[in-house]
Amino acid sequence: MQAVLIDDHFAAWRAASLDALSRGLAPETIEWRVKQAPESPQTQALFDCLEVTDIAPSPARGVQVSKELAALLRDAALFRDPQRWAFLYKVLWRWQQGDRTVASPADVDGARLTRMAKSVRRAKHDMIAYVRFRKQTAAAHSPEYIAWYDPDHDVLGWAADHFAQRMGRSTWMIATPRGAAFWDGSELHLEQRRALPGEHRGKTVDDAEALWLAYYRSTFNPARLNEAALEQHMPVRFWKGLPEGHLIPAMISEAKSGAQRVAQAGGVGALGGKSIPVEAEFAQPVRVPPSSLDGCRRCELWRHATQAVGGSGPGDARIMLIGEQPGDQEDLAGQPFVGPAGQLLDIAIARAGLLRAQLYLTNAVKHFKWEPRGKRRLHKTPGQQEIAACAYWLERELRTVRPVVIVALGATALNALLQRKVSLKDYTGAPFEAAGAWAIATWHPSFALRQQSDASRDKLLDEISNALRDARRLAEESVAPVTQPRRESPES
Numbered sequence: 001m002q003a004v005l006i007d008d009h010f011a012a013w014r015a016a017s018l019d020a021l022s023r024g025l026a027p028e029t030i031e032w033r034v035k036q037a038p039e040s041p042q043t044q045a046l047f048d049c050l051e052v053t054d055i056a057p058s059p060a061r062g063v064q065v066s067k068e069l070a071a072l073l074r075d076a077a078l079f080r081d082p083q084r085w086a087f088l089y090k091v092l093w094r095w096q097q098g099d100r101t102v103a104s105p106a107d108v109d110g111a112r113l114t115r116m117a118k119s120v121r122r123a124k125h126d127m128i129a130y131v132r133f134r135k136q137t138a139a140a141h142s143p144e145y146i147a148w149y150d151p152d153h154d155v156l157g158w159a160a161d162h163f164a165q166r167m168g169r170s171t172w173m174i175a176t177p178r179g180a181a182f183w184d185g186s187e188l189h190l191e192q193r194r195a196l197p198g199e200h201r202g203k204t205v206d207d208a209e210a211l212w213l214a215y216y217r218s219t220f221n222p223a224r225l226n227e228a229a230l231e232q233h234m235p236v237r238f239w240k241g242l243p244e245g246h247l248i249p250a251m252i253s254e255a256k257s258g259a260q261r262v263a264q265a266g267g268v269g270a271l272g273g274k275s276i277p278v279e280a281e282f283a284q285p286v287r288v289p290p291s292s293l294d295g296c297r298r299c300e301l302w303r304h305a306t307q308a309v310g311g312s313g314p315g316d317a318r319i320m321l322i323g324e325q326p327g328d329q330e331d332l333a334g335q336p337f338v339g340p341a342g343q344l345l346d347i348a349i350a351r352a353g354l355l356r357a358q359l360y361l362t363n364a365v366k367h368f369k370w371e372p373r374g375k376r377r378l379h380k381t382p383g384q385q386e387i388a389a390c391a392y393w394l395e396r397e398l399r400t401v402r403p404v405v406i407v408a409l410g411a412t413a414l415n416a417l418l419q420r421k422v423s424l425k426d427y428t429g430a431p432f433e434a435a436g437a438w439a440i441a442t443w444h445p446s447f448a449l450r451q452q453s454d455a456s457r458d459k460l461l462d463e464i465s466n467a468l469r470d471a472r473r474l475a476e477e478s479v480a481p482v483t484q485p486r487r488e489s490p491e492s
């Protein structure tokens with residue numbers, strides 16, 4: 001094992017990787033370590049981004065990567081994960097060995113790389129959208145504007161460059177928990193250090209903030225409050241970084257407890273001509289459906305979830321697996337079936353002769369429903385209304401992926417697929433038609449995990465693997481499903 005010590009940024013990793021590749025060092029022989037007190041990397045070093053041929057400075061070290069892979073590596077390098085450098089090297093190594101599948105989302109590493117890059121791109125977008133600069137009155141050696149922000153990934157350098165190109169010669173600083181960026185009017189300086197918001201706040205900042213808050217309050221019109229649209233455009237998790245963030249809940253609650261009706265009635269009363277009484281709920285603007293899953297407010301589950309968890313897998317997968325809802329670990333990771341149930345499912349998938357990378361995995365409900373139990377978050381089964389609200393997203397996935405075979409894991413998935421409450425037992429054992437595809441119903445892996453004895457757990461695992469084997473056979477045969485009448489239990 002060889003230790004490679006680098007500064008914690010992309011350019012340092014790239015140089016070290018090229019060196020390691022030229023020496024033929026396989027990923028498993030390297031331990032990537034990051035310098036404890038990183039040098040303050042100059043902007044140039046951070047923005048010295050990878051170009052296709054850049055990575056091959058000399059023919060002796062030649063590694064040509066595609067433009068797409070270069071972009072993925074560059075973005076994934078900003079993903080906060082202590083293993084990122086080792087993982088990126090593994091990707092580069094596989095590519096250099098001629099294994100082009102590593103850049104595909106159908107590959108396990110390719111999927112992880114794509115996920116990382118996607119998450120970083122979202123963090124970049126959010127930072128640009130939600131950084132708020134506050135003006136300070138001039139003081140020697142202090143910037144004219146300051147902002148505080150807590151990004152999800154290491155995107156400070158990227159965002160600072162964005163602002164530097166747009167804010168002219170005004171001087172500013174953005175402080176984050178892990179570092180700060182200063183623009184002195186002509187040059188950008190990045191510092192990796194702890195910078196807390198209180199450190200940079202003086203009376204002048206507080207004055208500017210008071211003014212901004214007074215202005216924000218005065219622009220708020222309770223008559224036009226559309227809470228869903230507000231939360232969709234400015235997600236709750238960003239409120240803490242905005243000066244006006246702490247005002248919003250109180251203003252919403254005041255609006256709800258009367259101010260909205262009063263203001264609406266006042267607005268209507270102020271118009272000339274004949275007055276027509278309007279019920280408050282009809283005076284509300286029409287709510288547009290959310291265009292992205294993360295902004296979904298179709299039911300209340302989003303309020304207590306970390307994030308929405310969408311499906312994952314190839315967009316043209318022949319087999320789609322539907323689970324119930326993300327669990328604790330899926331909620332944190334943003335990926336379906338990565339916790340204990342996912343591990344059992346992986347065994348069943350392997351026994352059926354399938355690869356997870358071939359399958360599209362999703363859930364009937366996309367937000368984690370839970371209740372607190374001590375420090376733990378305990379899974380709660382979603383209700384029929386939540387399943388119905390989330391059907392919008394499942395239908396979209398079914399329309400886009402158009403699987404040949406759908407496997408419903410457990411009763412919730414089956415109810416979501418059939419859009420009504422049925423008994424799982426009536427549907428196990430034989431394929432049937434649903435949503436224009438073959439469908440197979442089987443147990444949810446969590447149900448197998450909950451069994452007390454090894455024997456019953458193994459029995460259920462066998463049944464899940466058999467169902468997946470049937471799915472594989474149907475997908476390979478690719479015969480169109482035949483609708484067959486089915487008898488259901490009276491109680492279903």
Ligand code: URA
Pocket residue numbers: 323324325326327330335336337338339341342363446
């Ligand atoms: N259970 C599910 O139904 N889905 C997941 O993604 C994880 C656990």
